[in-house]
Amino acid sequence: MPVDDPVQHERFMRLFVEHEREVLRYVLAVVPHLPDARDIVQETAVALWRKMTEYDPTRPFLPWACRFASIEIRRFLRRAEQQRRLLDEQAVEVLLARQEERAASLMTRRAYLRECLEELPPPQRQLVRGYYWEEQDVDALASQTGRSTEAVYKALQRIRQALFECMNRKASLEGAST
Amino acid sequence: MRPPAPELERLVAAYLASRASAEEVARLAERLRTDAAARDYYLDTAEVHAGLALDESLWAQPAGDRVVPMPKPEPFARARGWKLARLAAAIVACLALGVLWGVKHFSQVARPGIPGAGEPRPAIAVLARAVEAQWGGAASNLQEAAELRVGTLELLRGTAQVDFYSGVRLVLVGPARLEIRSAREAHLERGKATCEVDEQGRGFRLAAPGMEVVDLGTVFGLKALANGQTEVHVIEGKVAVGPTGGRHYTELGKSQAVRRVDNALEAIAFAPNEFPRSADLKRSADAESARRLLAWRDAAAALDRDPAVLVHFAFHEEAADGGGVARNLAQSAARGSDGMVIGARLAEGRWPGKRALEFRGRGDRVLLRVPGAHDSLTVAAWLRVDAYQELVTALLVTEESRRWQGLENGQPPVALAELPYLPLRWELRNDGQLALNWQRADRSAGKGWHIHWADTDLKPGRLGTWTLLATVVDGARREVVHYVNGREVGRRPAMIESPFALTRLCLGNMSSTEAEAKAGIRYGFFGRMDEVIVANRAFGAGEIARLYEIGKP
Numbered sequence: 001m002p003v004d005d006p007v008q009h010e011r012f013m014r015l016f017v018e019h020e021r022e023v024l025r026y027v028l029a030v031v032p033h034l035p036d037a038r039d040i041v042q043e044t045a046v047a048l049w050r051k052m053t054e055y056d057p058t059r060p061f062l063p064w065a066c067r068f069a070s071i072e073i074r075r076f077l078r079r080a081e082q083q084r085r086l087l088d089e090q091a092v093e094v095l096l097a098r099q100e101e102r103a104a105s106l107m108t109r110r111a112y113l114r115e116c117l118e119e120l121p122p123p124q125r126q127l128v129r130g131y132y133w134e135e136q137d138v139d140a141l142a143s144q145t146g147r148s149t150e151a152v153y154k155a156l157q158r159i160r161q162a163l164f165e166c167m168n169r170k171a172s173l174e175g176a177s178t
Numbered sequence: 179m180r181p182p183a184p185e186l187e188r189l190v191a192a193y194l195a196s197r198a199s200a201e202e203v204a205r206l207a208e209r210l211r212t213d214a215a216a217r218d219y220y221l222d223t224a225e226v227h228a229g230l231a232l233d234e235s236l237w238a239q240p241a242g243d244r245v246v247p248m249p250k251p252e253p254f255a256r257a258r259g260w261k262l263a264r265l266a267a268a269i270v271a272c273l274a275l276g277v278l279w280g281v282k283h284f285s286q287v288a289r290p291g292i293p294g295a296g297e298p299r300p301a302i303a304v305l306a307r308a309v310e311a312q313w314g315g316a317a318s319n320l321q322e323a324a325e326l327r328v329g330t331l332e333l334l335r336g337t338a339q340v341d342f343y344s345g346v347r348l349v350l351v352g353p354a355r356l357e358i359r360s361a362r363e364a365h366l367e368r369g370k371a372t373c374e375v376d377e378q379g380r381g382f383r384l385a386a387p388g389m390e391v392v393d394l395g396t397v398f399g400l401k402a403l404a405n406g407q408t409e410v411h412v413i414e415g416k417v418a419v420g421p422t423g424g425r426h427y428t429e430l431g432k433s434q435a436v437r438r439v440d441n442a443l444e445a446i447a448f449a450p451n452e453f454p455r456s457a458d459l460k461r462s463a464d465a466e467s468a469r470r471l472l473a474w475r476d477a478a479a480a481l482d483r484d485p486a487v488l489v490h491f492a493f494h495e496e497a498a499d500g501g502g503v504a505r506n507l508a509q510s511a512a513r514g515s516d517g518m519v520i521g522a523r524l525a526e527g528r529w530p531g532k533r534a535l536e537f538r539g540r541g542d543r544v545l546l547r548v549p550g551a552h553d554s555l556t557v558a559a560w561l562r563v564d565a566y567q568e569l570v571t572a573l574l575v576t577e578e579s580r581r582w583q584g585l586e587n588g589q590p591p592v593a594l595a596e597l598p599y600l601p602l603r604w605e606l607r608n609d610g611q612l613a614l615n616w617q618r619a620d621r622s623a624g625k626g627w628h629i630h631w632a633d634t635d636l637k638p639g640r641l642g643t644w645t646l647l648a649t650v651v652d653g654a655r656r657e658v659v660h661y662v663n664g665r666e667v668g669r670r671p672a673m674i675e676s677p678f679a680l681t682r683l684c685l686g687n688m689s690s691t692e693a694e695a696k697a698g699i700r701y702g703f704f705g706r707m708d709e710v711i712v713a714n715r716a717f718g719a720g721e722i723a724r725l726y727e728i729g730k731p
Contacts, residue, residue, distance in 0.1 A: 021232055028228040029221060033196040039629075079673070084200035087193075091207035098217050106225050113229045114236055132230040138195050149197070150188075157191030160223040160230075161182075167226075 012052045015061045016045060026066050027073060029099055030092045036076065043072045070096055109167040116166035124159050131156055182219045190220050194227050301325035302361040303342040309462045311336035311352065319635070319663075321643045322731075330357045333369065339459050345379030346393070347456050348372070368402045372413075372453040385422060389438050392418040392427065399453030411435040413450045419443065467529040470731065474529075477728040478709075482507045486715035488548050489515055489683075493524065493535045493708065504535065504544055517544035517685065527708040528560060528644050528731035535686075539567050539702030543687035551677035552714035553653035557604050557614070558722070560729055563641045564705040566608035572688040572701040573647070574604040574712070576680055602678060603688070604649060605701075610636040612660050612667070614649045619675045628675075632660035632668020644708065646726045651678070652716035659719075664726025666719060685710060 023044060027037040047068045048055075055064060073092060080086050087095070099106075117125065127145070130136045138156075142149045182190075189206040192198035198206065209216040230236065303326040313320045314332035326340065333352035340348045344361040354369020365385040373384050375393040382393045386400055386408040396415025402408050410419055412434050418427035421441055428443060430436060433450075436443040482490055487508040504517035519535065521542035527534035535544070557574055602616040613631035636645065648661040651672055660668040686703040694700075709729065717725075 025225075025228040025232060028231060029224040032194045032224065032227055034231050080671070085196070085198065085203060087203060087207045087210065091210045094211055095217060095221065098214075099221055102218075102221065110225070110229060113226070113233065117230075117236055128230060133236075138197060150192075153191045153195035153197055154188065156195060157187060157223060160194070160226040161187075163226045163230075164222045 011057075012049060012055075016048065016065070019062050019065055020045075022062055023065050023069050026096075026099070027069055030073060030087060030095055031076065036080075040069065040072045040076050043075070044069045047072060066100075105171075109164075109171045112167040112170040113163065115170065116163045119166060120159065120162070124155075124162075127152070127155060128159055182216075186216055186219060190223060194224065301327055302344070303340050303358060305338060306341040306347070307339040307456075307459055307463050309337045309459060309466055311338045323643050325639070326358060328358055328360065330355065330367075337454060337459055337462070339456055342379065342382070344382065345376045346382045347374040348384075349374075349454055349456055349459055351454065366400055366402045368404060370399065370401045370453065372397065372399050372455060374456060388422055388441070390420055390422055392420075394418060394429075397455070399450070401452070407437055407439065409435065409437045409446065411448055411450060411453060413453065464530065467731070468531070471529040471532055474532075474728055477724075478507070481711070482509050484508075484713070485510045486713045487711060488512070488550075488552075488680075488714055489546065489710065489712035491517060491535075491544075491685075491707075491710040493527070494533045506546070512547075512549050515546050515548050517546045519544050522686065525706055527706070528729070532708065534562075534706040534708035536706045537686045537703045539700065539704045541687065542702060544685040546683050546685070548680040548683055548712065550714070551679045553674075553677050554714060554716040555651040555678055556648065556711065556713040556715065556717040558646065558648035558709075558711040558717075558725060559707055560644060560646050560709040561703075562644050562706045562708075563606065563636055563703075565641060566606075566638060567702065567704050568700050569608050570701055571606045571608070571703050572603065572684065572686065573606055573703065574686075574710070575684050575688045575701075576602045576682055577684055577688055600676065600679075602680070606636065606647075608638065610634045610638075610640075612636075612647060612649065612662070614651065614658055614660070616678070618673075628673040630658035630660075630668075630670040630672060632670075634660075634662045634667055636662075641705075644731045646722075646729060648717070648722045648725065650716045650722070653677075654716070661719075661722045661726075663730070664723040680712070683712075 020041065024037055024041050027040045027044075028034065031037045031040060044065065048065055051068070055061070073096075074089055077086055077089055077092060117128070120128070127141060130141050130144070131138070136144075138149050138152045141147075142152045145152065147155070186206075186209060189198065189202055189209070192202055193206055206220075210220060305320060305322055305324045305326060308320075308322050311320075312334045314334045315330065317329075317331065320331075331338075331340070331350070331354075333350050333354045333356070335352045337352065338350045340350060340356070340358075342348070342361055346362075348356070348364065349372040350356055351370040351372075354371065355367040356369070356371065357365040357367060359365060362379075362381065363383045363385070367387065371384070373382070373391075373393060374397045375382050375395060377395060380393060380395045384391050384393070384400055386402040387406055389408045389410070391398065391400060391410055394416045396417055397413040398415075398417050399411040399413060400408070401411075410417065410430065412430045412432055414432055416429055416431045418429050419436060420427035421438070428436075433448050435446050435448040437446045478490070478492060481487055487510065489506050489511070490508040491504050492507055493504055502519050504519050506515045506517065508515075521540065522535045522537045522544065524533050525536035526532075537543075559573060561573075563571070600617040600619065602614070604614050606612055610633065611631050612634050613629065615627045615629045615631075617627055630649075634647075646661070646663050648664075650659045650661070651657075651674070652659065653672075653674060656672050656674055658670045658672045659666055686707065688701040690700055711725075
């Protein structure tokens with residue numbers, strides 16, 4: 001049943017707004033295309049809203065919301081199955097399970113993303129900026145930089161890898177000094 | 179992280195860029211299922227991917243002691259912060275509707291203006307007229323009636339008139355670059371401008387490289403040449419001219435002209451004809467409109483001959499006025515497909531001499547019947563949205579019988595001898611999202627609608643200009659493609675369960691159910707429609723682009 005009580009309704013809104021980005025992050029890990037991930041989160045919002053009366057406020061909201069998100073991810077995968085452009089349910093399941101195990105360490109590393117991004121050489125930073133901030137697709141970036149499409153998405157992957165290593169390094173140094 | 183095998187790296191790279199083929203996805207899935215190290219490698223980089231995609235503050239620029247987010251480049255501007263009240267209202271209203279699409283409709287609406295302004299600022303001028311104008315820079319899709327804020331206009335070609343709310347009118351001749359600095363000051367970096375100032379606008383300061391002109395109630399022309407020279411020609415009244423930042427001004431009267439050379443002014447031949455006046459621009463604009471109207475008429479007649487066109491309204495006949503009939507111009511029009519106009523009135527359309535139907539929300543609508551079941555559809559409309567009065571505005575909908583028969587829950591609908599159909603809704607949300615949604619055949623799963631949406635630029639602050647909206651359902655490719663002004667803005671897989679029976683169409687509105695009426699929910703369109711096309715064939719991108727080119731005002 002959806003929430004009828006306006007106070008409870010307001011509380012749901014607050015909780016959801018507070019955690020929406022984290023839910024989106026959870027979904028993006030397996031459905032990397034942002035508009036698709038947003039669709040899934042939207043379906044999750046509706047599902048959560050319908051089940052809000054079942055939520056136990058003494059328990060953390062995010063894991064509860066992520067459970068709903070994982071159901072919506074599976075539904076989305078089933079709908080998209082024909083196009084076979086997304087991982088299958090089994091692979092997603094093992095990934096999500098592993099992601100939950102690693103949640104704490106990911107949180108620690110995340111804080112260093114900005115610093116690591118600033119340390120990137122300018123051409124790499126420009127590429128990442130073009131892709132993520134200006135939302136240019138790989139074809140556009142390829143023609144701008146005179147590279148092949150495959151070279152561009154491989155370059156993006158190497159940058160992600162480098163950023164991850166940098167974040168990891170900074171997180172472990174910080175861990176060692178505290 | 180140990181370096182991954184090149185194969186894994188390539189697969190993850192392709193997948194995260196949404197570029198992996200079906201075969202590559204299958205190989206990646208296999209690796210992820212069976213190899214723990216591959217899973218960690220994937221998740222490490224997917225985490226960075228998510229961080230880069232979601233954390234807008236990463237792209238912030240320091241500005242003094244504050245951090246100001248960079249304005250996101252158009253047309254992708256999208257503020258992602260959610261507003262609590264809007265989210266609440268949206269969820270309530272959407273669940274009442276049975277339709278909910280697009281998370282982004284909860285997001286804050288971007289303010290319009292000349293791109294480059296970091297934060298919303300008040301509008302200080304309006305683009306009053308543009309003749310054959312082509313804009314460069316971030317404002318390349320600037321249209322007449324756009325409000326302008328502090329920022330730079332780059333006119334590549336054509337002529338444009340900028341009216342300042344302070345009472346100053348500038349006619350800009352391309353190629354030109356004008357920086358609007360405030361309501362009373364602008365800087366012509368290059369090109370030509372005519373400045374017309376009324377009593378209220380006296381004291382307006384128009385600068386060019388090395389020179390400043392203060393208007394003393396007049397008309398004058400200013401020219402900034404590529405070689406750095408600047409010229410002033412006083413056409414009427416008088417101006418004060420001085421060097422940039424200087425204290426001493428020279429007064430110039432009617433028919434005088436000067437050029438700045440080496441920080442000194444020298445008299446030159448007065449050439450008023452080089453500077454078009456706003457009245458000249460109006461004449462050119464009218465002539466251009468007349469040409470466009472004639473060209474559109476020819477193209478419209480050809481469209482009417484297309485057997486796939488089921489409905490074509492152009493609303494240019496007298497009979498379409500409130501309470502009248504809008505004639506379906508399509509030659510293959512079926513009986514009953516003329517539109518019954520309820521409430522809406524005739525008003526001026528895209529061009530002088532062309533009419534449009536004006537809707538003012540409330541009950542205004544056009545009803546028509548279109549028989550047959552169709553595998554593909556194209557819906558297109560030239561419209562001018564004047565305001566959003568509701569969360570959802572119905573553009574063209576098939577109303578479920580419960581809705582149009584005004585039934586309450588539990589009452590059975592009256593059985594009719596017509597094709598059973600699933601309701602379909604072409605709608606616009608109040609943050610500019612365009613959608614074509616249709617009801618699922620099986621509603622038992624609790625999710626009633628197949629949803630296909632796209633973000634558009636029709637944000638609340640950017641309304642009031644003529645726009646071509648078009649949405650194509652391609653039955654063969656099973657996809658829905660949305661277009662704005664001839665350009666694709668979104669493409670979604672279409673969940674087509676059965677051919678589309680349009681049957682009872684309603685243009686510009688949809689009846690509210692009892693519950694919706696009690697909650698104050700209405701769907702009325704508020705603005706003008708100048709042309710509406712419904713076809714049972716998927717128009718290609720080229721055809722949609724031509725509809726725009728031939729129909730643009």
